Amino acid sequence: MPNRILLVEDDREISQLIESHLTQENYIVCTAFDGDEASALFQREKFDLILLDLMLPKLNGMELLKRIRETSVVPVLIISAKDSDLDKVMGLGFGADDYLNKPFSMAVLTARVQAAIRRATQYIQTDNSHQEDPRTIQFKDLILDLHLFSVQVRGQVIQLTSKEFQILKLFLSYPSRVFTKEQIYQLIWEDDYLGNENAINVHIRRLREKIEEDPSSPQYIRTIWGIGYKLGD
Template sequence: MSKRILLIEDDREISQLIASHLKQENYTVVAAFDGEEAAELFRKEKFDLILLDLMLPKVSGMDLLKQIRETSVVPVLIISAKDSDLDKALGLGFGADDYVSKPFSIIELTARVQAAIRRATQYIQAESEPASHTIQYKDVILDLHTFSAQVRGQNVQLTSKEFHILKLFFTHQSRVFTKEQIYQLIWEDDYFGNENVINVHIRRLREKIEEDPSTPEYIRTIWGIGYKLGV
């Protein structure tokens, strides 16, 4: 069964271009042209990925993203002409998995779609041994089947990127990762020195799992190098 993508873009010409190309790659694409229509489609149907423009009529892309993240960890890729560091930081901070600035290469966009869907599905495949379904460090448990996390006995909703970053640290407990390595391993893309993407995700992750994010016990900063698990 082909993967289903909700494409939210008010420019019908751009929407048609993206949809046509993704359909050639065997994706099922459902198009919405404003925030209200998109919210209704999201409530009624199941999607494997969302492509979201920020500048939408009726309901803004940022507000729509916040609504989506209240109930779902479906991968969300922002596609927007608003390409300032602040806009990117806000989008990633509210739970987007990636940010593609307009104008973009349709080939690059397709590659990012493929990578996001692959990352979101690879950890929910059934494992042969029940013991391999979870990874635990201190008071945090990651469930690789349900793509969920428990922190001190409470369910905590992580985005796809946050989950994969945490899994990376949990499975390499003594290793220090540079920001470049984290980006290449999680985003599966070349790193162009945009530290803001990594900083935002680490900050949001700390806010969700740390008792005191200002003095983290789980994700430690190794100054001048990167991050490691707090052991």
């Protein structure tokens, strides 16, 4: 079954170009040209990934992203001509999984789309040949359900983005290991680390805000100064 993508782009020429290319790559692409139209489509239909421009009429991209994250962890890839660090930090901070600056090649876009969908689905696909694999991973009162792609903290279900879930799963899977920012980026983003720490810093901060009782004194994800991060204790 082909993956379904919601493309939110107000430039109709760019939208048509992306839609045509991704359709050739065997994706089903639904298009929206403003934030309100995209919000209505998202509420009615199920998508495997959202490609989101930031500069949209009616409801802007950041506000739409915040609405999506209120109810869903669907991967969101921002495609925008706004390339400042502030825009990237805000986008990632509001829950985007990746950020791609315009102009970009269709080959790069396709690779990012494939990677985002792969990362989001690998944790929820069950495989009858791996029945002995653990369904959950637990640390203190933090529980990850690898089949349902859900997280509970102190008995409360927490909504995480796909990357936040992957980062948390990484730490819980290797509880005694310290990960550098470069290692986290390479393992989660599956890309070369170019020294930009914003993506890691923003995702760790957002993750702490969701799972820690006191994010300023984290008990689950601890900072190892000068090296990186590790699971608590």
